[in-house]
Each structure stands twice: as C-alpha cells, then as structure tokens.
Amino acid sequence: MARDLRGFIKQLEQRGQLRRVSAPVDSDLEIAEIANRMLQRGGPGLLFENVKGSPYPVAINLLGTVERVCWAMNMESPQELETLGKKLALLYQPRPPKKVSQAIDLGKVLFDVLRAKPDRDLFPPCQQVVVKGDDVDLTTLPMLRVYPGDAGKVMTLGLMITKDPETKIPNVGVYRLQLQSKNTMTVQWLSVRGPTRHLRKAAAMGQDLEVAIAIGVDPLVILAAATPVPVDLSEWLFAGLYSGSGIHLAKCKTVDLEVPATSEIVLEGTVTPGEVGVDGPAGDHMGYYGGVNEKAPLFRFHCMTHRKDPIYLTTFSGRPPKEDAMMALALNRVYTPILRQQVPEIVDFFLPMEALSYKAAVISIDKVYPGHARRAALAFWSALPQFSYTKFVIVVDKDINIRDPRAVVWAITSKVDPARDVFILPDNPFDSLDFATEKPGLGSKMGIDATTKLYPETDRPWAAPLVSDPDVAAMVDRRWAQYGLADLELGEVDPNLFGYDMKV
Structure with a gap:
C-alpha cells in the first residue's frame, strides 16, 4: 500500500502528537505565529481545519521534533539513521569489496535498490480532480505570509520536480516560491542547485523548462529530497530506500514529469528562460529578511490536480528552531x-x-x-x-x-x-x-x-589531560548505593546549573 501524508497524520494522532484546530484562522501571519510557538516548545503537529479564504485545511509542524522526523522515516530513534547512512554511503561512492563480508553488504544494498525502484499508478489519487487553463487559481491555496515584512504569500514545502533536458534525469528538491498572480510564482534558487543547471541547459537548447510542484507528499519523500544524492541517481530511488519499497509515481497530465501518486495537490507548468519576476523580501532561514531579487525565474502554471478534499502541507523558515x-x-x-x-x-x-x-x-x-x-x-x-x-x-x-x-x-x-x-x-x-x-x-x-598539537606544529611538550583514576572510578561506581546516593541519577547535567539560560 502506498504511503501518504494522511497516513503520517494518522500516526501522529494515534501517538498524541497532533492537535486539530477547528477555530477559524488566517493564513496571513496568524497560522505562522501559532505554529512558531509550538515549534519553540517542541509541541505537537497542527492541522488547521478552518482557514479563512480557502477550502483546504493546513498541516504544519508535523516534522517539528527529531523524534517525529525519525517516525517519518520508519524509525524510532536517531541512532537507526546512521545504519541507513551506511547503506547510502555504498551507493554514493561504491568501491570493489575486499572481503567476503563487504561483498555481502554490497549485495544486500543492491537488492534493496531493486526493491526501491518506483512503481507507477495508472489511476493516482493526486488526479482525482483536474483543473486546467484559466480555471487554475493559486490564490485558493492557503499559502502563508509568515512575517509582517514579507512581500507576499509563499509556498515553502512543495516538492519541485524538473528534468535535465539532456540526460532526462529528474531533480527533486524543496525551494521557496512566492505567489505573483493567480497562475504565476517566482522561485528562490541557489546557483548550485539542480534546477538552475536544468534551466541553463534549456536556455541553451532554446526551450522552456517543465516543472511540477507536488504539495502534501509523504514526509519521507521530502526527507529523501533533502539528502545529498549523487547527480546520476534519482531522489525517487532514495525515497524507496528510505521506505523499504518503491514509492508510487504518476505521470503528470500536461508535462513530461512524474510526481508522487499520493500527493495532495500537484501544480504543472513551465518556466521560460529569461522570463523573470520580482521576488522578495521574505523571511529566510538566516533569521533575517532576504533581499529583493528582480530576476527571479517566473513559473507559469496551466494545470492543477488534487485529491478529493486535499490537505495543504506547509512550513516556514527563520531563526532556529524551525x-x-x-x-x-x-x-x-x-x-x-x-x-x-x-x-x-x-x-x-x-x-x-x-x-x-x-x-x-x-x-x-x-x-x-x-x-x-x-x-x-x-x-x-x-x-x-x-x-x-x-x-x-x-x-x-x-x-x-x-x-x-x-x-x-x-x-x-x-x-x-x-x-x-x-x-x-x-x-x-x-x-x-x-x-x-x-x-x-x-x-x-x-x-x-x-586538536592536540604534534611536532612540528608546536615545540612545547603537551601536558597530559586530567582524568580520574580508573580504579577509583570503578570502585565508586560499585559503592554508589552504599553512599546513600542511589536515588540521584547521573545522566545529563542541567545546563542551567552552570549559568546557561536554556529557557525559550
């Protein structure tokens, strides 16, 4: 069965890590203010069911703790993530095995790769409703305006899919978009990212670059898109490795791209090389307002598909924790x-x-x-x-x-x-x-x-560090209860005891 956002929301609710808010709220500043207070306190995910001016509920703060990020990746603790990293390391820079055990490990990973290949859905949930042409109206989406100095509403957790015009290998990433009109948005891209390479190639070939935005995907796919995958490997494959089975993809209606079949909402469009708009200012991850970019690539969307009663998944940037x-x-x-x-x-x-x-x-x-x-x-x-x-x-x-x-x-x-x-x-x-x-x-x-300096980094002899006598330390461990101190835990020390104000 395909994983989706709704399944993750259900999991959070069952574990007491989701709160539904039925009171009317505004996507202009109010939702972000509520969610930010939850983030600062390590609070639960939120599902706003009554958003002013939009028929769609808003899910936010679903990944607001490391614990919930682990749950999204089918794991219970951060320690399990390193095991996954070892598997990915073999794919990132494979080397000929020198031992039988290494060959076995590589064989297991290659088998996992076969299981991780994406499946295709002919009747995907994300296309239960199809809207095309002039009927596409992005203003119905409950995009957030997060900070009072933001130039407009932004989309911050849409999964952007583009494809290399030459190799046809897709790039999947998460980038901030700013609403410009009912069917256009600008994007905040860094020059080293995959889509910018794709746009440069499209410009050289004299063609538009197709783009799809998948909103409300399984959070696991978002995490796969944030992983540093090799250029010649697809994020879809990594998402399958994360989940243990291939994710379900669907071919878009109007562009030659594939998106997660269980997405809540999908936007399809193009960006014409050289067609730009004014983007920003907008609150950014640095903790300041980002500057105005007068040459931000402009996307034009001509198709929107979505599930029945879709959920809009979002987040926002700013000074940590976010x-x-x-x-x-x-x-x-x-x-x-x-x-x-x-x-x-x-x-x-x-x-x-x-x-x-x-x-x-x-x-x-x-x-x-x-x-x-x-x-x-x-x-x-x-x-x-x-x-x-x-x-x-x-x-x-x-x-x-x-x-x-x-x-x-x-x-x-x-x-x-x-x-x-x-x-x-x-x-x-x-x-x-x-x-x-x-x-x-x-x-x-x-x-x-x-680090401790070695000759000739320094000519001075380095003194030995201060450490407890190991025999005495072991004896104290054995006699701890005899001292009448068994009820005192020797875990993490409260930082406040040493003058660190840890209150938010």
Missing part, C-alpha cells in the same frame, strides 16, 4: 557515513542547529600526523555540495563529544593559538542570503584546528 532545523538534525546522522566514505579520517561530525544547521560544522578526527586537522577541514568543504556553504569548520580530537558545546568550547580555548591554528579561505562562492559577507554570493571560510 522544522527545517529538525530535519537537518536527523539527517546529520544519515550524512555521517557518507562523509566518512569521502573523508575516511573523520570519526564524527555535527552541524549545530543554532548555527543554521549548515553554517558551522564540528568534526572529530583520529589525528595521526601534523597538519591532519587542516587537511580534514579542506576535505570536508569539498565532500558534499551543501558543505560548500559551511562558513566555519572546527576540528577536534576523537575523544571530544562534538555534540556537547561545553566540550567543544573547552577544546577551542585550551588547544588553539589563533595565529597558528586559525586559517581563512577568502573569496569563495557563498550563500547570497548571508548578509555577513561584504559582497553578495562571495565570502570567506574559517577553519579552526582545536
């Missing part, structure tokens, strides 16, 4: 084995949510030679396309808990001499939404070597 940050925290576990495949010396890595989930990375290495930390940082920046926009890379020793900010700050302050251990790479292609750079789209990167 849903995209929760997804990034979970996918961090999936990336780790893929990154190790590319850069073997990396033991672990972490993209802190507070650093916008990609602007700063902490990586740990098993350091064995001078300059090793710098090499690891440089390799990290080139390992996966999305890491090219990471501004800071902090490299620590393998015994540092990279997910503990106190441990990372201790490593930086106790192991770093700024003149020796900080290096800057100027004039790199950069995120144009980063206002900290002097020039739009061009900025610098910083590497910080917070």
Whole structure:
C-alpha cells in the first residue's frame, strides 16, 4: 500500500502528537505565529481545519521534533539513521569489496535498490480532480505570509520536480516560491542547485523548462529530497530506500514529469528562460529578511490536480528552531557515513542547529600526523555540495563529544593559538542570503584546528589531560548505593546549573 501524508497524520494522532484546530484562522501571519510557538516548545503537529479564504485545511509542524522526523522515516530513534547512512554511503561512492563480508553488504544494498525502484499508478489519487487553463487559481491555496515584512504569500514545502533536458534525469528538491498572480510564482534558487543547471541547459537548447510542484507528499519523500544524492541517481530511488519499497509515481497530465501518486495537490507548468519576476523580501532561514531579487525565474502554471478534499502541507523558515532545523538534525546522522566514505579520517561530525544547521560544522578526527586537522577541514568543504556553504569548520580530537558545546568550547580555548591554528579561505562562492559577507554570493571560510598539537606544529611538550583514576572510578561506581546516593541519577547535567539560560 502506498504511503501518504494522511497516513503520517494518522500516526501522529494515534501517538498524541497532533492537535486539530477547528477555530477559524488566517493564513496571513496568524497560522505562522501559532505554529512558531509550538515549534519553540517542541509541541505537537497542527492541522488547521478552518482557514479563512480557502477550502483546504493546513498541516504544519508535523516534522517539528527529531523524534517525529525519525517516525517519518520508519524509525524510532536517531541512532537507526546512521545504519541507513551506511547503506547510502555504498551507493554514493561504491568501491570493489575486499572481503567476503563487504561483498555481502554490497549485495544486500543492491537488492534493496531493486526493491526501491518506483512503481507507477495508472489511476493516482493526486488526479482525482483536474483543473486546467484559466480555471487554475493559486490564490485558493492557503499559502502563508509568515512575517509582517514579507512581500507576499509563499509556498515553502512543495516538492519541485524538473528534468535535465539532456540526460532526462529528474531533480527533486524543496525551494521557496512566492505567489505573483493567480497562475504565476517566482522561485528562490541557489546557483548550485539542480534546477538552475536544468534551466541553463534549456536556455541553451532554446526551450522552456517543465516543472511540477507536488504539495502534501509523504514526509519521507521530502526527507529523501533533502539528502545529498549523487547527480546520476534519482531522489525517487532514495525515497524507496528510505521506505523499504518503491514509492508510487504518476505521470503528470500536461508535462513530461512524474510526481508522487499520493500527493495532495500537484501544480504543472513551465518556466521560460529569461522570463523573470520580482521576488522578495521574505523571511529566510538566516533569521533575517532576504533581499529583493528582480530576476527571479517566473513559473507559469496551466494545470492543477488534487485529491478529493486535499490537505495543504506547509512550513516556514527563520531563526532556529524551525522544522527545517529538525530535519537537518536527523539527517546529520544519515550524512555521517557518507562523509566518512569521502573523508575516511573523520570519526564524527555535527552541524549545530543554532548555527543554521549548515553554517558551522564540528568534526572529530583520529589525528595521526601534523597538519591532519587542516587537511580534514579542506576535505570536508569539498565532500558534499551543501558543505560548500559551511562558513566555519572546527576540528577536534576523537575523544571530544562534538555534540556537547561545553566540550567543544573547552577544546577551542585550551588547544588553539589563533595565529597558528586559525586559517581563512577568502573569496569563495557563498550563500547570497548571508548578509555577513561584504559582497553578495562571495565570502570567506574559517577553519579552526582545536586538536592536540604534534611536532612540528608546536615545540612545547603537551601536558597530559586530567582524568580520574580508573580504579577509583570503578570502585565508586560499585559503592554508589552504599553512599546513600542511589536515588540521584547521573545522566545529563542541567545546563542551567552552570549559568546557561536554556529557557525559550
């Protein structure tokens, strides 16, 4: 049976992680304000059933916790995600097996690939209702205006599908679109993304680029679209690997593209190279209003299909925590084995949510030679396309808990001499939404070597770190109950005890 958004909503409701709101609400600012308060508190997903000016209910904050992201991927804990990452790593950069066990592992993955091939639906639910031509009216969709300074309403969780005009390989991604008229929207694209390559090729071939927007898909497919897949592999295949079976696709009515068959709503249209509109300002993931882009690609939609009584799934960007940050925290576990495949010396890595989930990375290495930390940082920046926009890379020793900010700050302050251990790479292609750079789209990167230094990195002998006597520590463990302290848990320490104000 095909997975869909409705099944996930039902799962959340059964687990007490969904609240239905029947009171009338406005998609202009009000829904976002309510959802943001839920996000800040780790609250449940929301289904607004009575949205002013639209016949469609709005689902939001469904992926607002790491736990719910795991549920969307058929898993119960983040630890299971790394097992999936190991499987994907074999596909990302396959190598001839050297052992029988490696051959068996590769064989299992290839079998999973066969099971993950998409199925086709001849009578898909997403085409139960078909609207074409002048009857297409995007203003009936309950798109959100999130912040008071936004230029207009935006679509933030539509799955965009385009196809390479030459290879015919599809690209599936999530990009912000801004409503311009009843049948047009502009898009916020980064220059390195797949659709921009497709549009450049279409321009060179003198043709329009076809596009489809699938709204209200199974959240698992959204997570697959956010995974760093190799250019020659389809996100549909990765979605099948995530779910354990091939996802169901449907051929669009008016364009030569395929979309998830269980989508709630599908928009079909084209973008003509050189036809642009004014996009922005709009609230962005950096926590500021993005600038105005007067040359944003303009989409024209001529067909809308949808299920009976469709649900509009959405989210919004901004300073973390937001849903995209929760997804990034979970996918961090999936990336780790893929990154190790590319850069073997990396033991672990972490993209802190507070650093916008990609602007700063902490990586740990098993350091064995001078300059090793710098090499690891440089390799990290080139390992996966999305890491090219990471501004800071902090490299620590393998015994540092990279997910503990106190441990990372201790490593930086106790192991770093700024003149020796900080290096800057100027004039790199950069995120144009980063206002900290002097020039739009061009900025610098910083590497910080917070590892223990080896000769000739330093001529000073490095003192031994302070650690408990292992025999005494073991004895205290055994006698803990005898001390009358058995009722005191020795788990995570409350950060507030050390002056960290963790209240939202």
